[in-house]
Amino acid sequence: MGSSQAPTGATPGRLAGGTPRAALADLLSGNRRFVSGQPIHGHDVTAAAATASGDQQPYAVVLGCIDSRVPLEAIFDQTFGAICVIRTGGHVLDRAVRGSIEYVVGQLGVPLVMVLGHERCGAVGATVDALRAGERPGGSLAHLVDEIAPAVLEVGLDDPAVLALAVRRHVRRTVDALRVDDLLAGPIGAGRVAVVGGLYDLATGEVALIDPA
Numbered sequence: 382m383g384s385s386q387a388p389t390g391a392t393p394g395r396l397a398g399g400t401p402r403a404a405l406a407d408l409l410s411g412n413r414r415f416v417s418g419q420p421i422h423g424h425d426v427t428a429a430a431a432t433a434s435g436d437q438q439p440y441a442v443v444l445g446c447i448d449s450r451v452p453l454e455a456i457f458d459q460t461f462g463a464i465c466v467i468r469t470g471g472h473v474l475d476r477a478v479r480g481s482i483e484y485v486v487g488q489l490g491v492p493l494v495m496v497l498g499h500e501r502c503g504a505v506g507a508t509v510d511a512l513r514a515g516e517r518p519g520g521s522l523a524h525l526v527d528e529i530a531p532a533v534l535e536v537g538l539d540d541p542a543v544l545a546l547a548v549r550r551h552v553r554r555t556v557d558a559l560r561v562d563d564l565l566a567g568p569i570g571a572g573r574v575a576v577v578g579g580l581y582d583l584a585t586g587e588v589a590l591i592d593p594a
C-alpha cells in the first residue's frame with residue numbers, strides 16, 4: 382500500500398475493501414513494513430492507541446503458533462482492532478479454534494483467514510520426535526501430536542528435511558481442513574472468504590505465501 386493512502390489499520394475493515402484479495406494485500410504490506418524496520422504501529426503500543434480503536438473492525442483472522450518468536454500483531458504491523466489472532470501449538474485446530482474462526486467470519490464479516498506456520502516449529506519437532514520414538518505423549522499434548530502427525534508421515538521420517546517439509550505440509554493440511562469447514566465452505570465457495578497459508582521466516586521476519594488463494 383502506497384504512502385498516499387491512509388495508514389493501514391486505522392479503519393481496517395474499510396481499507397481492506399471487504400474482499401479477500403484486498404485483505405491479503407493489506408496483511409502482507411504490514412509484514413513488509415515490519416521487515417523493512419518501518420512499522421507504523423509498532424511504536425504505538427499504548428493504552429491511548431487501544432482506546433482510539435473504538436469498535437473493532439477486523440479484516441483478517443490469523444491462526445498461528447504459540448511460539449514466542451512469532452507475535453502476530455507485530456510481524457504484520459497491525460494496530461488494535463485490525464486483526465483477530467488465534468494461537469495454538471503448531472496452529473492445531475480444535476472445536477474452540479474452529480468456532481472462533483466461524484464467529485469471526487460469520488459474525489464480524491472478516492473475509493480472510495490466514496494459517497501461519499514457521500520454521501523450526503517446536504510442536505512439529507516434538508511430533509517428529511514422538512513418531513521416531515514410537516511414544517505418544519500423555520495429556521492433551523497428545524492432541525497436538527495426533528493432529529500434526531499426518532503431515533510428518535506424509536513427508537516421511539527418513540527425509541533429512543522432514544521438519545522443514547512437515548511444517549509446510551501441516552500448513553497446507555490446516556488450510557485444507559478449514560476450507561471444508563461446515564460454516565466456512567459456503568462463503569469460500571461464493572468468493573466472499575479465502576483461507577490462505579503462510580510461512581514465517583524466523584531469520585528475516587518475512588511471511589511467504591505457501592498456498593495462495
Ligand SMILES: [Zn+2]
Pocket residue numbers: 446447448470471499501502503504505
Ligand atoms: Zn511453532
